[in-house]
Amino acid sequence: MFQNRKESPKKNGLPNKKELPKYIIAALIITLVINIVISLISQSNHKQIDYSEFLTMVNNKQVESVEIYSDKLVITPKSDEDASAINKKLYYTGNLDYPQLVDKLYNADVKFTTPVKNTQSPIIGFILSWIIPFAIFYMLGNWFMKSLSNKIGGGGGGFMSVGKSNAKVYVEKTTGVSFKDVAGQEEAKESLKEIVDFLHKPERYTKIGAKLPKGALLVGPPGTGKTLLAKAVAGEAKVPFFSLSGSGFVEMFVGVGASRVRDLFAQAEKQAPCIIFIDEIDAIGKSREGNISGNDEREQTLNQLLAEMDGFDSSKGVVILAATNRPEVLDKALLRPGRFDRRVIVDKPDLKGRENILKVHSKNIIMDESVNLKEIALATAGAVGADLANMVNEAALRAVRMGRDTVRQDDLFEAVETVIAGKEKKDRVMTENEKSLVAFHEVGHALASALQKKTQPVHKITIVPRTMGALGYTMQMPEEEKYLMSKDELLEQIVVLLAGRAAEDLVFNEITTGASNDIERATSIARQMVTMYGMSEKFGMIGLESIQNRYLDGRPVRNCSDEISAEVDREVMNIINESYEKAKNLLKANMEALGKISSHLIFKETIMGDEFMKILNSIQIDEPVNV
Ligand code: ADP
Ligand code: MG
Ligand code: ZN
DSSP: OOOOOOOOOOOOSSSOTTTHHHHHHHHHHHHHHHHHHHHHHHHHTEEEOOHHHHHHHHHTTOEEEEEEOSSEEEEEEOOOSSOOTTTOOEEEEEOOOOTTHHHHHHHTTOEEEOOOTTSSOHHHHHIIIIIHHHHHHHHHHHHHHHHHHHHHHOOOSSSEEOGGGOOEEEOHHHHOOOGGGSOSOHHHHHHHHHHHHHHHOHHHHHHTTOOOOOEEEEEOSTTSSHHHHHHHHHHHHTOOEEEEEHHHHOOSSTTHHHHHHHHHHHHHHHTOSEEEEEESTHHHHBOSTTOSSOOHHHHHHHHHHHHHHHHSOGGGOEEEEEEESOGGGBOHHHHSTTSSOEEEEOOOOOHHHHHHHHHHHTTTSOBOTTOOHHHHHHHTTTOOHHHHHHHHHHHHHHHHHTTOSSBOHHHHHHHHHHHHHOOBOTTOOOOHHHHHHHHHHHHHHHHHHHHSSSSOOEEEEEOOOBTTSOSOEEEEOOSSOOSOOOHHHHHHHHHHHHHHHHHHHHHHSOOOGGGHHHHHHHHHHHHHHHHTSOOOTTTTTOOOEEESSGGGTOOEEEOSOHHHHHHHHHHHHHHHHHHHHHHHHHHHTTHHHHHHHHHHHHHHSEEEHHHHHHHHHHSOOOOOSOO
């Protein structure tokens, strides 16, 4: 498709030139109708009579009052009979040049008056009956359309609407976001810096003959700062920022999305250099193949997008950024060179990144000297920027709740736990029996962790229930960030997970539902070891499963036959059973520690890692028999 894009590139402040006539016409029609209706109503109770008839009425004393105009007389008859004000008929007749009329009326006791001339100049009359109603209806229409498009387009305030496309133009000052606000995404920032530079000085690139990238795709899990980064690019480049969510294009009616895309690009081209940002692009960019039912609207929208991306001239300085957390579902056509050929990975932050994100978000928060953000970063492996921002805020809220005016480290830790496990539920009453069961379960985890070599140290054990379902939990904290896990580490982790149940079993000779989450996690680790990490002797390094939505913690998909799959299950079962035995043996050899620490935990409800280690070290550690 080839489109002529040489329209006059006027930069006017009006929202949308195409939309304008519609408002005007609608407002005009309404004003016209109202004027006609008013004149009809006022005429319907007017009746013309002859001058002679009027004189007869005056003589018969049938006239109440007369208004004398230069060209006519408006006569109000006396209302003797059924005098309802609405039914009252007015009469009018032409004004003859009859000088004695005034005397005659006076004598007949008729009230008469003539309106003061020209109070209402024709211009004022015109304004009153035409311009003002027109303006009112125009504004109403405008407001209505705006509120409608805001509802569709979403988003907050501070930007100017770009008509049909629902795209919002962020002018550089209103994004207020720069690369400084995005922490821990150094690689992503590095690749985007080039785009910023290009938007600043396109000539530098075109001079040497380089073609500029048309688009870059920001890929990563939710909450890692993709949207934020796109805004930061616009902020850094100081160019207008057209931002639009993928779902904002697609409507019920076929063709609407395509016309929005066309509109968006047309608008953007006029404002070049600028950035177009399409958030959640998978909503329109889903692969077209294997889609039997078909979605005409989405397909048309996508086709239009593809055509526009080919059609525009990147040397003018329009860069398209898009964000998604499901790159694998995107249509291949979108990803080919010349379209979104650049991929900027915005992954979960590492230790340093998390610390920096915490720093960025605690910039405006008053913290006392107990705060150690590095420690918080260590405890939050796997958290994304949005989580961390949330944690800092939760900590501040907690400090206020506690009546303090600075945030302390324990506020931050509590916030971490709130985000991970929900709020404390202090009012939930557990029976003594349940309480001790939970305590032994948790200490089982903690002991298994402390008694093995390649596990993470215990940070905290608690049996205060949380809103998200946990009756108690053991928090472990690594001493340093780990990027790789060895087979032994994974196996030990499984033992730790199963040790909760093992403790229940050993001490109470009873098993409960409390271990369900442990079991789920242990099984998933064991399965991954077999199917993805090549860590079982039986299958070696055959990839038996792969993860589908990598950035959305997607489910694994099976790549093997049913037969093999059944064997995989058996292999997983073996790992779990062996680990469970190991956990039991570990605890059996340390029953004294288990008992002592558990009763201490029942008494205190929460103990910290160092306290736990102190009790453990005070008891002589018996090496388990066969580990
Ligand atoms: P995404 O678009 O990737 O889902 P957002 O960009 O909307 O995530 O991030 C949501 C919020 O999380 C941001 O507004 C910001 O407050 C915080 N955030 C996320 N990542 C970062 C980061 N790298 N640095 C600072 N803040 C971040
Ligand atoms: Mg986003
Ligand atoms: Zn458990």
